[in-house]
Amino acid sequence: MSKQKSGQFVVPGDRLGVIEEFVPGSGTYEENGIIYSLATGQALVDILSKQVSIFPKTRFLAVPKVGSIVIGQVRDAQSKTAAVRIFQIDKYPLSGFFTGILHVSDVSLRYVETMYHVCKPGDIIRAKVVSDKNRTFHLSTKEPNLGVIYAFCSRCGDVLNFGRVEMRCLRCGNIETRKSAQDYGKGELA
Numbered sequence: 001m002s003k004q005k006s007g008q009f010v011v012p013g014d015r016l017g018v019i020e021e022f023v024p025g026s027g028t029y030e031e032n033g034i035i036y037s038l039a040t041g042q043a044l045v046d047i048l049s050k051q052v053s054i055f056p057k058t059r060f061l062a063v064p065k066v067g068s069i070v071i072g073q074v075r076d077a078q079s080k081t082a083a084v085r086i087f088q089i090d091k092y093p094l095s096g097f098f099t100g101i102l103h104v105s106d107v108s109l110r111y112v113e114t115m116y117h118v119c120k121p122g123d124i125i126r127a128k129v130v131s132d133k134n135r136t137f138h139l140s141t142k143e144p145n146l147g148v149i150y151a152f153c154s155r156c157g158d159v160l161n162f163g164r165v166e167m168r169c170l171r172c173g174n175i176e177t178r179k180s181a182q183d184y185g186k187g188e189l190a
């Protein structure tokens with residue numbers, strides 16, 4: 001980031017510069033010598049100290065932590081993992097987003113063979129952050145209040161009706177499988 005770019009609007013994960021040029025300050029993190037933004041806000045550089053920091057746009061500098069309950073939308077689901085775009089942490093909606101990873105071994109206390117029985121892209125899911133190693137937010141849905149809270153029919157896109165294992169589409173009759181939260185479909189996000 002050059003001096004002219006000080007004050008620019010950034011979102012989490014934006015590259016701000018390298019440690020040879022700048023000192024990472026609040027609202028930033030450094031990985032492999034590169035400084036990134038942790039928050040949505042304005043990037044500021046102190047001319048004397050060369051410290052780059054983020055003045056957050058939101059009052060809370062919400063970042064997922066181990067133990068946080070997060071809400072997100074499933075972006076991608078493979079056999080063993082699903083990628084979740086986190087848009088809410090505990091009760092705080094985010095102006096930016098973080099990506100979380102749910103592995104099939106963290107879905108349920110029982111053995112789950114494939115993520116295709118857990119969630120599909122587009123579903124809204126509630127999960128707990130169990131690890132943030134290497135800035136990757138690893139998620140778990142092992143508790144009864146965790147799992148899919150809204151699911152959409154993969155045939156017609158309508159919201160699926162709740163069932164403990166099988167979810168039925170009332171519009172087209174399609175039956176699908178999810179790992180749903182206890183309060184599926186109740187509209188509670190946190």
Ligand SMILES: [Zn+2]
Nearest residue numbers: 153156169172
């Ligand atoms: Zn349907």
